[in-house]
Amino acid sequence: MLSGGEPLTHPEIDRILFCIKKELKFSELTIITNGSLLADHQDALTQVDRLVVSLDSLDPQFIARIAGISLIAAQGVLRNVIDTAEDRRRSGKTMILNAVLTPETLPGAETLIDFCREHRLLVSFSPQAVNNWPRYELAVAPEYRLWIEKLQKIKQAGAPILGSDTYLSKLLAFEPYDCYPTLAPRIYTNGDLSYPCRPMEKAANEQGGRAINLLHFQTWDEAWKLALKTYGQPPRTCHSCFQQCYAEPSLMQADPGALLYENLRYPSSRAGHPDSYTPG
Ligand code: SF4
Numbered sequence: 180m181l182s183g184g185e186p187l188t189h190p191e192i193d194r195i196l197f198c199i200k201k202e203l204k205f206s207e208l209t210i211i212t213n214g215s216l217l218a219d220h221q222d223a224l225t226q227v228d229r230l231v232v233s234l235d236s237l238d239p240q241f242i243a244r245i246a247g248i249s250l251i252a253a254q255g256v257l258r259n260v261i262d263t264a265e266d267r268r269r270s271g272k273t274m275i276l277n278a279v280l281t282p283e284t285l286p287g288a289e290t291l292i293d294f295c296r297e298h299r300l301l302v303s304f305s306p307q308a309v310n311n312w313p314r315y316e317l318a319v320a321p322e323y324r325l326w327i328e329k330l331q332k333i334k335q336a337g338a339p340i341l342g343s344d345t346y347l348s349k350l351l352a353f354e355p356y357d358c359y360p361t362l363a364p365r366i367y368t369n370g371d372l373s374y375p376c377r378p379m380e381k382a383a384n385e386q387g388g389r390a391i392n393l394l395h396f397q398t399w400d401e402a403w404k405l406a407l408k409t410y411g412q413p414p415r416t417c418h419s420c421f422q423q424c425y426a427e428p429s430l431m432q433a434d435p436g437a438l439l440y441e442n443l444r445y446p447s448s449r450a451g452h453p454d455s456y457t458p459g
Pocket of ligand 1: 359374376414419425
């Protein structure tokens, strides 16, 4: 997975995308983008299996304000998303909208689902984090709870919503869970590995940091040994954050049966067949 910053601003991004698929032969490539440069990379984006666009709202004025861009640029982002969705639909490739829930975006969240149905996209939601913890005003808002409960319900009815039922339940209760942070290792463009996870690295305490640069090693095992020696084993019982990229794989690792059960129970929402869901 290539995430940001904004990966499409990298001067060599087209070459990198082709290299990952054609030369390195990765079986699956995901990229997360803000959508502003989609139109400039259409050819290279055909190499991407899962295209994730961060889009919190369909209101161009809101996008312009939050992203610090002009209204015309915000309208361009929406146009890019619609055009790219059409291309992806025609080529049978997955596209996902990822929306951050905040007290400000919550009222428009429903329209995002309608938009995704219309353009045959998947959608995922995650709560806005402050210091790696869901924003207080959001977590205590009754509207937030109602929305997560609604997501669970309509996902079970086949709505094109990503995120496991287990994860959505955690977003309601914020119960601690066993985290396996190294299931989703984060590597920077210069080769630095953020060990054991980005939140701990940011906290700059003795538990974590940029342990090693992978370019200095021949094998992953060699690099990993030094990371373990420098900062010790990654924690398993930390519950400092609910970031989807860490929480979701950890929850599945803790209970793989739940994922299997869910795939059997809600195949349409995972596979992204928006037509199978009719809003009630
Ligand atoms: S919950 Fe996981 S990802 Fe978050 S700080 Fe703890 S170990 Fe890191």
